Structures are given as structure tokens and as C-alpha cells.
Amino acid sequence: MSVVMDIWRLTRRADRRVAVVVGVSDVLLSLLLFLKAIGMPPFSEAMTREEETADWHFAVPVFGCWLLGGLLLFAVLAMPRTLLTHLAAMLLPPIALMTPLLLAAL
Numbered sequence: 104m105s106v107v108m109d110i111w112r113l114t115r116r117a118d119r120r121v122a123v124v125v126g127v128s129d130v131l132l133s134l135l136l137f138l139k140a141i142g143m144p145p146f147s148e149a150m151t152r153e154e155e156t157a158d159w160h161f162a163v164p165v166f167g168c169w170l171l172g173g174l175l176l177f178a179v180l181a182m183p184r185t186l187l188t189h190l191a192a193m194l195l196p197p198i199a200l201m202t203p204l205l206l207a208a209l
């Protein structure tokens with residue numbers, strides 16, 4: 104039981120440092136996957152509708168699995184700062200990029 108409690112304390116102490124690393128990596132990953140999903144040229148040179156669809160079918164499941172996997176992992180490890188950082192870092196960048204695109208379409 105002592106080993107489990109030691110690991111528990113270690114993860115609780117590392118929560119703040121891990122949250123920073125997770126936040127930076129999640130922002131980069133979510134931006135890359137969003138740009139891949141919409142077919143931006145540096146990440147995907149989709150010339151046909153089939154290539155655009157393939158990019159979308161690649162990016163969306165990876166994004167969803169990464170989001171849900173991170174939420175599950177940080178909830179099990181009882182790392183609340185990291186959990187909230189992961190959630191915000193995965194959802195806010197795509198929303199921030201979609202807002203101007205949606206407003207421009209109006």
C-alpha cells in the first residue's frame with residue numbers, strides 16, 4: 104500500500120509541471136490536427152474531394168481519441184490542473200480558428 108501512496112503523492116506534486124508540458128503539446132497537436140482536417144497546404148495538399156475526406160477521416164478520430172484518452176488518464180491519476188489544461192488546450196485553439204472562418208462565411 105505504501106508504494107501506491109508514494110506514486111499517488113508523486114503524481115499530485117508533479118501536477119503543475121505536467122500541466123504546462125501537456126498544455127503546450129496539446130495546443131500544438133490540436134492546431135496541427137485542425138489544419139490537417141481543413142486541408143491547409145503546409146500539412147495537406149488535398150487536390151481532390153477524396154483527399155480532403157481522407158484528411159478529415161484521419162484527423163477527427165486522432166483528435167477525439169487523444170482528447171478522451173487524456174481526460175481519462177488525468178482523471179485516473181487525480182491531476183485536476185492537468186485535466187483542465189488538457190481540456191482547454193484541446194478545445195480552445197480549434198474554436199479560436201473556426202470563429203473567424205465562420206464569421207467570414209456570413
